[in-house]
Amino acid sequence: MDDLDIEYDLEWEQLPEPAAAARARFETCVERLPECPHTPGCRAEYEALVPDYRMTLDHHQMGVCREGMRRTRMSYEADEPDFPDWPFAGMADWYAAPQGVRDAHNAADRAAQAHRVSGMVGIPEFKMTESGPWLVGPEEITEALARYATAPAAVRRELEAGPVWPLWLDWLQETARHGGFRVD
Numbered sequence: 522m523d524d525l526d527i528e529y530d531l532e533w534e535q536l537p538e539p540a541a542a543a544r545a546r547f548e549t550c551v552e553r554l555p556e557c558p559h560t561p562g563c564r565a566e567y568e569a570l571v572p573d574y575r576m577t578l579d580h581h582q583m584g585v586c587r588e589g590m591r592r593t594r595m596s597y598e599a600d601e602p603d604f605p606d607w608p609f610a611g612m613a614d615w616y617a618a619p620q621g622v623r624d625a626h627n628a629a630d631r632a633a634q635a636h637r638v639s640g641m642v643g644i645p646e647f648k649m650t651e652s653g654p655w656l657v658g659p660e661e662i663t664e665a666l667a668r669y670a671t672a673p674a675a676v677r678r679e680l681e682a683g684p685v686w687p688l689w690l691d692w693l694q695e696t697a698r699h700g701g702f703r704v705d
C-alpha cells in the first residue's frame with residue numbers, strides 16, 4: 522500500500538452507551554470466534570454506533586498534527602516499546618487457549634500500546650505514526666494541552682489558521698475527558 526493511502530482511525534477510549542457495549546461485544550466475538558454468528562453482526566452494530574466518537578485522519582492531516590505537536594513541544598521523540606510475542610501456533614491455538622492466557626496476552630499488548638517514557642511530557646511521537654495500534658492516555662493529553670497553552674502566540678495563531686489543527690485541538694480536549702483515545 523502506498524504511504525499516502527494510510528488512514529488513521531482515532532477513537533475515544535471510553536465510549537458512552539450503547540456504543541461501549543457494542544464495542545465490547547464486537548471485541549469479545551472477534552477474540553473467541555473465527556466468524557461472527559450473531560444477527561445483527563457484531564461489527565456492523567459497533568460501526569453503526571461509533572462514528573460520533575471517531576476521527577479519521579489521512580496521511581497529510583496526521584503529518585500536520587505531528588508537526589504542530591513538535592513545534593509546540595506537545596510531543597516527544599522516543600523509541601517504540603517492544604510488543605509481547607504472540608505465543609500461539611495459530612488462530613486455532615488462540616481460540617483453544619484458556620481465557621486467562623488470552624487475557625494475560627491482551628493485557629501485555631495493551632500495556633505496550635499505552636507505553637510512555639517516564640519523565641517525558643506529552644505524547645510520544647510514535648503514537649502518531651502508522652506503527653500502532655496505540656493508546657494515548659488522558660494524562661498525556663492534559664500535559665500536551667498544558668504545553669500548548671504556553672507555546673508562542675504567533676505559532677498558535679499560525680497553526681489555528683489551518684483547517685486541521687483546530688479539529689485536532691478539539692479532539693484532544695474532548696478525549697481528555699473520555700479516557701484518551703486509540704490510534705489504529
Ligand SMILES: [Zn+2]
Pocket residue numbers: 546547550551556557558559562563564
Ligand atoms: Zn458476533
